[in-house]
Amino acid sequence: MTLAPESTRSPAWAASxxxxxxQFYAHQMQxxxxxxxxxxxxxxxxxxxxxxxxxxxxxxxxxxxVAATSRAAAELAAAGQRHRHFIGMFDVRPRPxxxxxxxxxxxxxxxxxxxxxxxxxxxxxxxxxxxQGGELRVLARTVTRDxxx
Amino acid sequence: MTLAPESTRSPAWAASxxxxxxQFYAHQMQxxxxxxxxxxxxxxxxxxxxxxxxxxxxxxxxxxxVAATSRAAAELAAAGQRHRHFIGMFDVRPRPxxxxxxxxxxxxxxxxxxxxxxxxxxxxxxxxxxxQGGELRVLARTVTRDxxx
Amino acid sequence: MTLAPESTRSPAWAASxxxxxxQFYAHQMQxxxxxxxxxxxxxxxxxxxxxxxxxxxxxxxxxxxVAATSRAAAELAAAGQRHRHFIGMFDVRPRPxxxxxxxxxxxxxxxxxxxxxxxxxxxxxxxxxxxQGGELRVLARTVTRDxxx
Numbered sequence: 378m379t380l381a382p383e384s385t386r387s388p389a390w391a392a393s394x395x396x397x398x399x400q401f402y403a404h405q406m407q408x409x410x411x412x413x414x415x416x417x418x419x420x421x422x423x424x425x426x427x428x429x430x431x432x433x434x435x436x437x438x439x440x441x442x443v444a445a446t447s448r449a450a451a452e453l454a455a456a457g458q459r460h461r462h463f464i465g466m467f468d469v470r471p472r473p474x475x476x477x478x479x480x481x482x483x484x485x486x487x488x489x490x491x492x493x494x495x496x497x498x499x500x501x502x503x504x505x506x507x508x509q510g511g512e513l514r515v516l517a518r519t520v521t522r523d524x525x526x
Numbered sequence: 527m528t529l530a531p532e533s534t535r536s537p538a539w540a541a542s543x544x545x546x547x548x549q550f551y552a553h554q555m556q557x558x559x560x561x562x563x564x565x566x567x568x569x570x571x572x573x574x575x576x577x578x579x580x581x582x583x584x585x586x587x588x589x590x591x592v593a594a595t596s597r598a599a600a601e602l603a604a605a606g607q608r609h610r611h612f613i614g615m616f617d618v619r620p621r622p623x624x625x626x627x628x629x630x631x632x633x634x635x636x637x638x639x640x641x642x643x644x645x646x647x648x649x650x651x652x653x654x655x656x657x658q659g660g661e662l663r664v665l666a667r668t669v670t671r672d673x674x675x
Numbered sequence: 676m677t678l679a680p681e682s683t684r685s686p687a688w689a690a691s692x693x694x695x696x697x698q699f700y701a702h703q704m705q706x707x708x709x710x711x712x713x714x715x716x717x718x719x720x721x722x723x724x725x726x727x728x729x730x731x732x733x734x735x736x737x738x739x740x741v742a743a744t745s746r747a748a749a750e751l752a753a754a755g756q757r758h759r760h761f762i763g764m765f766d767v768r769p770r771p772x773x774x775x776x777x778x779x780x781x782x783x784x785x786x787x788x789x790x791x792x793x794x795x796x797x798x799x800x801x802x803x804x805x806x807q808g809g810e811l812r813v814l815a816r817t818v819t820r821d822x823x824x
Contacts, residue, residue, distance in 0.1 A: 389538055392541055392545075393537045393538055393540075393541040395541075396540070396541040396544045396545060397537070397540075397541070399544070399616070400544060400616075400617070402615075403614075403615045403616055403617045403630075404617045406615060407615065407617055407629060407631075459648075459672040459673075461631055461648050461650075461672060463614065463615055463631050463633065464615065465614050465615075486633065486645060486648045486672070488648050488671075488672035489673065490672075490673060490674070490675050491673070491674075491675065492673060493673065494645050494646070494648045494672060494673050495644075495645050496645055
């Protein structure tokens, strides 16, 4: 139940990392929902992988992330819809080498403009974060969806 | 991506503020859902503004906040419903002058007593917080709803 | 509005506890949704009580918690459904004796595998946490549901 690598580190250090992780995800998901594809992709490493159940293999690298996100944003706009990715429930596990495993839940809400809001997807997000130039970045993301086998 | 004013401050300071913001919102929204209109209004400054898309101009000041909230609570009770405001996804940006910009997501759930629960509203909440007598207070709140143009 | 016992403690201490509480709940609820009944029950004290509105009296002790959780997991699997417990909105109140009162919101999402996802339940969770061997444990949990009178 304890975070193993923290046993040699202070509670204040652990708290500080946990909060940094929370701020990172809040900002990252807000960028996504704002359609800021380039800035959003910038929160991943250059060679990041992003695996989702609806693609046969992971998206790899920022250009692919920008393309996938821009396409999704265009489709939403055409459909007169808005999506919000509400992420939380962060189980944060620092590794001895400085990488951080984070398992979280992400709920996607869909709203029809002029219509109703509803739950669209319930996802589990398993990330490996690394630090580059002092900033957290996603090195690898694996998303699963509760409605898929 | 970094919180500019924090570059001259410690990570522990930033983490401490972020957590204080989280505790502030959790308590504030719980007061609202409990129908504690006076206590809830006390988490705003005396001259606070509260802008929502369904009103032609912002509510201004605590008396107006109490009136609006009490009315909403009475309508819910009459309809046999409960609302919960679940807020999170805090993007926290301290200003050099001590004010804090917070952009967050708030999901409103509606439950019919004896019936079903559902998503009622998906909102983005943009606040300016200030400190008064050591406590955080909302100086200005602007709420947008995803289902409205 | 302030956390009374913190007046004699540092903001860093309060932030550290708040984050520890968040990590505790994220991990605990993920264990529940993973069907890890034994590990989940291990996050309660041996003599913990768990009161829900659908049972005439509280479940008491870990064996009862394991049994109730295992039964629920088997029913979900048989129905081809997945549940996720998304908890947040932590109002954290440390007591002078070291126990911690936590009032939070928990949304339960249900997904039909091969079908849709939706809000299942909207709950308020009122816990008393205690520390045992350095770890937080639930001593008493009371859950209410918004759809019940």
